[in-house]
Amino acid sequence: MSPRHVVLLIADQFQHQRLGTADPLARTPHLDRLASEGVNYTGMFCSNPQCTPSRVSMQTGLYPHEAGVLAIYGFRGHTGHLSPDRLTVGKVFRDAGWTTAYFGKSHLGHPLDALGYQHVQEHGVSSPLSAVDRTVTADAVRFVAEHDPEQPLFLTVSWHEPHPAFEHVAPFDEHFPPEEMPIPATYDDDLIGKPPYQAERRAMPHGGVGLDRLRDELSSYYSMISHIDSLVGDVRGALEARGMWDDAVVLFTSDHGDMMGAHGFRLKGVLPYDELYRIPFVLKVPGLPVERSVVDDLCVNVAQPGTLLAAAGLPVPAEMSGGSVLDRAMRPAPPADECVFLEHYAAYWGLHPFRVARTRNWKYVRHFGETPWEELYDLAADPGELRNVVGRGDLAGTRAELRRRVDEWWESTDGRDLAYYESDDFRNWGRATLVSDNALWNDAATSQ
Structure with a gap:
């Protein structure tokens, strides 16, 4: 059919x-x-x-x-x-x-x-x-x-x-x-x-x-x-x-x-x-x-x-x-x-930009901006993502490989740094044509 x-x-x-x-x-x-x-x-x-x-x-x-x-x-x-x-x-x-x-x-x-x-x-x-x-x-x-x-x-x-x-x-x-x-x-x-x-x-x-x-x-x-x-x-x-x-x-x-x-x-x-x-x-x-x-x-x-x-x-x-x-x-x-890639930038709890590489057994999170934290979770042993093991020396190779992969993805898809995304030109690029979903969301954005 x-x-x-x-x-x-x-x-x-x-x-x-x-x-x-x-x-x-x-x-x-x-x-x-x-x-x-x-x-x-x-x-x-x-x-x-x-x-x-x-x-x-x-x-x-x-x-x-x-x-x-x-x-x-x-x-x-x-x-x-x-x-x-x-x-x-x-x-x-x-x-x-x-x-x-x-x-x-x-x-x-x-x-x-x-x-x-x-x-x-x-x-x-x-x-x-x-x-x-x-x-x-x-x-x-x-x-x-x-x-x-x-x-x-x-x-x-x-x-x-x-x-x-x-x-x-x-x-x-x-x-x-x-x-x-x-x-x-x-x-x-x-x-x-x-x-x-x-x-x-x-x-x-x-x-x-x-x-x-x-x-x-x-x-x-x-x-x-x-x-x-x-x-x-x-x-x-x-x-x-x-x-x-x-x-x-x-x-x-x-x-x-x-x-x-x-x-x-x-x-x-x-x-x-x-x-x-x-x-x-x-x-x-x-x-x-x-x-x-x-x-x-x-x-x-x-x-x-x-x-x-x-x-x-x-x-x-x-x-x-x-x-x-x-x-x-x-x-x-x-x-x-x-390996899939995910991202986040900001929400009502603040500015926390990061990008993620996730495989079946690992999740690597690379924060970018003022504080470049890293997170690494062994999903096979810790599916609940309770322990950040990014500092373990025996996992240095895994960390480096996932960091390489997520950075290559970011660059190949024209990802930029925090200064670019926080610039006035970028923050305001849609101002001239922005509508609030036909006035439906104007007062509701902070609840999202």
């Missing part, structure tokens, strides 16, 4: 490990069903654990620093956002003859009609988020009901949950009593040997989290995830009613994760841990000759736009240098020498 429609479903701040396929406590029957029909990429990471930079990668196939969007606009005075001059996945589908429609959160800093989307209904932050997301879904369902099934459709439905403000969403919350929520094994991390800013951030009012608050937020988080899962079911039902599901490429993913008590932290930003970077990526492609339905290869969401295009039978433009991971499911095993 040749795919006709492409459906992109995006959650916000959804950890990979909270899928029902990974967590027996989670209740995500619709996403579990999608995984059974397609491919579950369990080693997918976001390029940057902040909303706007990651979403730029999801549109362009570029790392945030390649697109000039290192932080959520507004942080530290940066006004960089997704420029309409960039090639986006929406533009490619539109130009190839697909109808393009986008419902929900964008947070890209520019009206979506200039980014390739012909039918747009954005929704901003209001409380409760569950009500906003039901409206997003209703808009998308209404559009599908009126769409001609013979016309190829690229549909994006982008929800706000389980992003803060956390809420207990009925009736799902009855399954997640706060007193029964499991505390992460790394909660009591002493942070000894790690960059000092981590302890400083955990001491901030919104950085660390006590056990009572954590249990309550975990309960809310699980219920919000179950609510999103139910909305996935609503979108599926609308597509099935129009005969558009079976021949549709469908991807469910998120822009980043959340600490959720890991290492004693809450929320996101300025930290290199997998809880923030590892994201769900569940893909259904009709007719794909699959060797593995669970792909644990290390991947980065710079490959997301190219993967959708390849799944629809379209060529991946050279400008989308992130490529595609579609072929990973058609291979019997991961590549022999896996």
